[in-house]
Amino acid sequence: MTALRKILFISADQWRAECLSALGHPTVKTPHLDALAADSVLFKRHFTVTAPCGPARASLHTGLYLMNHRSGRNGTPLDARHTNVALEARKIGLDPTLLGYTDTSADPRGRHPNDPALKTYEGPLPGYKPTMIFQEYMAQWMADLKAKGYDFEGRHDVYKPKPGFEKPADRGHRFIPTFFKNEDSDTTFMANRILNWLDDRKQEEWFLHCVFLRPHPPVITPEPYNAIYDPTDVPFPNRKATPEEEAEQHPHLKAMIGKLSKPNSYDEHNPNNLVTMSDLELRQMRACYYGMMNEVDDAVGRIIAHLKATGEYDHTLIIFTCDHGEMGGDHYTWGKETYFDQSFAIPLMIRDPRHLADATRGSIVDAFTESVDIMPTILDWLGAEIPAQADGRSLMGFLTGAPPASWRQEAHMEIDFRSGPYGGIDAERAFGIDSHECQMAIIRGKRWKYVHFAALPPLLFDLENDPAEMNDLSKDPGHAGIMLEMAQKMLSWRLRHQEHVLTDLHNSPNGVEDWGKRRRG
Known part of the structure; x- marks a missing residue:
């Protein structure tokens, strides 16, 4: 009997590449992802080819550089003539499912101006069955919180700090946790939905793309994740002595620093000026960001444990990556729209369940790989034809111990x-x-x-x-x-x-x- 084809394509949001203990990070501990990496190939020099969210995901799924798909901003329509990994997988009988979001802005041509699909940039990528997309996900999650007795109005205050929380003097503002418990968080809610979906499909073929919001801002996390890392143990950002001196490097950097000095330009419900805040507040922001990663790490651990318990782990191609990076205070900036590596360097690990990949398990690839390589890699694993539009190349050779003789020597963004x-x-x-x-x-x-x-x-x-x-x-x-x-x-x-x-x-x-x-x- 031919093994069932199963693909688990996990994407986090805004995850710095080096923030894996498998890569020797001095502070962050990611035990579940480390365990997956030990059974996968870990790509050390992996870069998204563009940012922010929508453009990065457009490249991830179409295999196209920005210069070719031209969906350059959140809200810029993605040309419907471009195929993508989900559409190609459908051609060979799979029904790709989306739990989360792809931040796809629909092509307006052929649609009426009043079409609701044209009033959001958070639409699903054509080809995916949108079982629970972001708007519904957040609405269902918030409804779940209210049913459990939590008191808040809506999206604008669902990530407010926990009222009445007594913060120790040696901790910054972002030590204050969310008002909801860990077992009720958006990350746990998404993990529960993923597990429910998987539980109904043990004997089926499936292609699941699941997307976690975290560690995307707002930078706040429930207990106990708020207290995992002591801010004194957090590496200080790379930056010059003052924002003014930093801004002299380039006009674009100066504009970014100026924007981030304005309230709520990056992190909602944060009273601090992100450019001039104290060292303690800065380190606490980073510590909280790391804690958000542990939320996702624990969720991934639950999903992998389920696959092992059902026997599906031995038949599932597993990919863990994200859309883009995070500056994290380096160069006095936050977010992902600068020219520095931290905006583009992202994690990638791929576990090929086949025996022909056994020899590479736990290896780390030093070659330059790019987000456009994911689409052709998935199709190659499935034995599907890689469309001519693809700018990326399959990574399958790195997984099977036969890396390509000719490979790129640089990353492009x-x-x-x-x-x-x-x-x-x-x-x-x-x-x-x-x-x-x-x-x-x-x-x-x-x-x-x-x-x-x-x-x-x-x-x-x-x-x-x-x-x-x-x-x-x-x-x-x-x-x-x-x-x-x-x-x-x-x-x-x-x-x-x-x-x-x-x-x-x-x-x-x-x-x-x-x-x-x-x-x-």
């Missing part, structure tokens, strides 16, 4: 930072540039990192000698040759990956011939 209704900076006004000029592209190798802006100054970092990206070398005449080399690499990357869906097809007397397949065959 982009951000469209034009203004829009869902956050960001008012870039056009701040910089006096056109919306279409609000673009940055990044090429990041093991030593050199080059940041190119369409209408702002470039940046160059020597990561070997300056891993925290504190010193821009772009204006140093001694590095002009490196600047040119990295700019040429970026141009070559863009030329190789500009849209290529039809470029290998040729109409001929024999009909349409795919010369790409002929070359690969």
Whole structure:
């Protein structure tokens, strides 16, 4: 009997890449993810190719770079002509299910202007069966809280700090927990729904994409997670002596620091100025962020335990990753829309249940991998055809002990930072540039990192000698040759990956011939 095909595709939200104890983080302990990593392949240099949430997830699911799918901001429609991992999986008989969110903004063409799908950026990606999407998830969770007797009005105050909580003097504001208990949290609620869904499908094939909100802000967590980490044990952010000195590095960084100095620009119900707050408050914010990770770690542990108990673990492809990173106070910034590595570096571990992957279990891959590689990897594992649109490449060779002979030597990232209704900076006004000029592209190798802006100054970092990206070398005449080399690499990357869906097809007397397949065959 052929083994049932099962895929568990877990995504967290806003998880810094190094925050796994399996990678030696000095503070964070993630025992359940560590156990999964020991039975998986862990990708050490994994990067999302864009941010924020909607664009990052568009790339994750379509296998396309931002320059090709062009859904650059939360709310920017994703062109319906692009296929994705869920649509492709349906072609081979699977029914991909979504519990959580993909932050997909629907293509308005062919829809009436009053279509509710056009009034949110939090729609489901076409191809997924939206069993519980984000709006419903939050509504169901809040209804559950109210049924249990919790007193609050709605989404605007569901993450308020616990009233009357006596905070110790040596703890910051974000030590104060949520007013709801851990067993009633949004993370636990989502884990319970995932387990209920799985429990009904033990003898079925399935493809489940489940998405946890945490450790996305607001930065607050229920007891006991608020107290797991002592702020004195938390690494201090990489930053210069003052915000003003930091802001001198680049106009875009200056604008981001300015935005974050305004109340509620990142973390709701937080009385602190996130740029100028005390060292204690800063470390406490980070400690709470780590605690939010432990919420997700425990939830993942419950899910894996269920799969092992039912015998499905030995037949399930398991992927754990997230959409983008988190600055966490580095360079006086928070969130994920800067040019620094912390915005883009994210975790990735993949467990292939087949015996041919036994030799690689517990290994760590040092090669550069990108979020666009997930879609072709899943399809490759399923034996499905990888569509011509994919910019990414399958990671299957890393899982089976036969890594590709030729692999990328850099990671590539982009951000469209034009203004829009869902956050960001008012870039056009701040910089006096056109919306279409609000673009940055990044090429990041093991030593050199080059940041190119369409209408702002470039940046160059020597990561070997300056891993925290504190010193821009772009204006140093001694590095002009490196600047040119990295700019040429970026141009070559863009030329190789500009849209290529039809470029290998040729109409001929024999009909349409795919010369790409002929070359690969």
